[in-house]
Amino acid sequence: MSMVPHGGDLAAAEARWGRPAKGWLDLSTGINPMPYPVPAIDPTAWQRLPQHDRLRALLETARACYAAPADAPIVAAPGTQILIQLLPRLRPGARVAILGPTYGEHAACWAAESATVANVGSLDEAAAAEVVVLVNPNNPDGRIIGSERLLALASDLAARAGLLVVDEAFAEVTPRGSVASEAGRPGLLILRSFGKFFGLAGIRLGFALGAAAEIDRLARLLGPWAVPGPAIEIGIAALSDQGWQDEMRARLSAAADRLTDLLTAHGFADRGGTDLFRLVEHPEAARVWDRLGRAGILVRPFPDRPALLRFGLPGNDGDFVRLAAALSVEP
């Protein structure tokens, strides 16, 4: 299995701290804690092979939700992760620049497929790369690179058969920063994640949009029936529910502000993030992480940057109060 550290592993947390009496408050991911309500699922969605016409409806709904062109090539997968696993097949052995620090699986997956991977701190350092990968807004610091710069870079890369991969895993909370409206341009490949914003990471659903050559290749690598029937139905319902999405953006923005206020009041320095998570710095971050873990609250450490912690959003007043209480205990 993957050697990249991730949030969300409650079994590992229990192995370290035991099972908390009040249950885990898992703030170690960027998953919305106010999930889209799973609609009733027609039994045939479980029983039959996933149906082509329903998959087509899902892809049309996703394009509309992401403001992509109606004819933009798009493919659905059982989670964005498996697309990240397959992307290196599009450019075997390429020189790849990953704009970091960022989500660790990008570098790991390219390296596992014999790419030459350079982790770079700015796009200026990526000039020699055939493939450039970035997360926008970035995880964990929320850095946003403007669309104009991204589209110019995609054009440059396309001119030499290269590829710009823009992982928009958290773009629902910064929709104006998305380049999905340009999907289909040569040299540009966009990843969208369903589970984070909709709070349904367990269903595994993600999309890639891009030029026909790349999207067709990904679809062939995934094969038929890659997305489960229930995920197709839930995806259609959620991605077409603009009212819920608009209201949720406002709620997440308010919750992120409240979290930032709480953390800064407890001596953390804000280091960015998105409305789905906040990155903070604290000289005693490792001790805070352990203290929270003992209180049943899981947050995300960064082994190579020990002063940083990433906090997901508490989903309700009770969870905010519980976090505040744990932060108030002297170490």
Add this chain to the structure above:
Amino acid sequence: MSMVPHGGDLAAAEARWGRPAKGWLDLSTGINPMPYPVPAIDPTAWQRLPQHDRLRALLETARACYAAPADAPIVAAPGTQILIQLLPRLRPGARVAILGPTYGEHAACWAAESATVANVGSLDEAAAAEVVVLVNPNNPDGRIIGSERLLALASDLAARAGLLVVDEAFAEVTPRGSVASEAGRPGLLILRSFGKFFGLAGIRLGFALGAAAEIDRLARLLGPWAVPGPAIEIGIAALSDQGWQDEMRARLSAAADRLTDLLTAHGFADRGGTDLFRLVEHPEAARVWDRLGRAGILVRPFPDRPALLRFGLPGNDGDFVRLAAALSVEP
């Protein structure tokens, strides 16, 4: 998408024949029409990333259900199809013999990854191959190759770094023919499909069992969180429900006998199959297929063997009566 013809595509059937007033009776797949009842799913299974400890529980349950050794390397995937897509990565560019005619995706997936594929009619013709692929019992004719012969072949192949792939997609209805009890031997890789026997093809769940080198590689290619949380929970419930499985084997056997009797009474010659589908021959098979389609009953034709049809099982008395009535109409 895949160019291999498959059953189960109701949208394509409606494009040809229109939507039937009574709804489709889909007999075009080998999926059990008496599905395992989907248990209530804890909301956290939808919301959280799939948990490692629940995945481990699923893998242990699957090993026990398949009578595999408790330490046999095993990996779960979102459907067997994606494992079939990935298998060629285990032996790049190999000379592959596929024992056919059989499920079309095996040959297509190896060919797509630059393997040299030979479709052979008997194992004697596979002597020069580095990889041998077969489905046991075979789809569509139900041919079973004995375990002793398979294990000897796996040993031969292992001695020259080759691989025997045994796709046991329908082995639940012929459990004594399975080689899963030998999983872990070098040279032997076994595929198991969840959705067919349990009648839940929409959830997408499959397994590979084999030697550590191959299973670890497949797990790395799939990446973390490949199986959705709800599929993990449903899989644990169904694979551990021995009572349901035993009763279902008896019910499927009775239904398959009833189907065979009905088809032979209408002039079809039985050409094999399993307790999940029957293969039959009829000089007017193409006209029967069209007549059934117009009556809203979808069965599986074979474009390159036009006298054959494959019938899945009707799931209840009403569907048997409907099929009998449609077969009784003069063409």
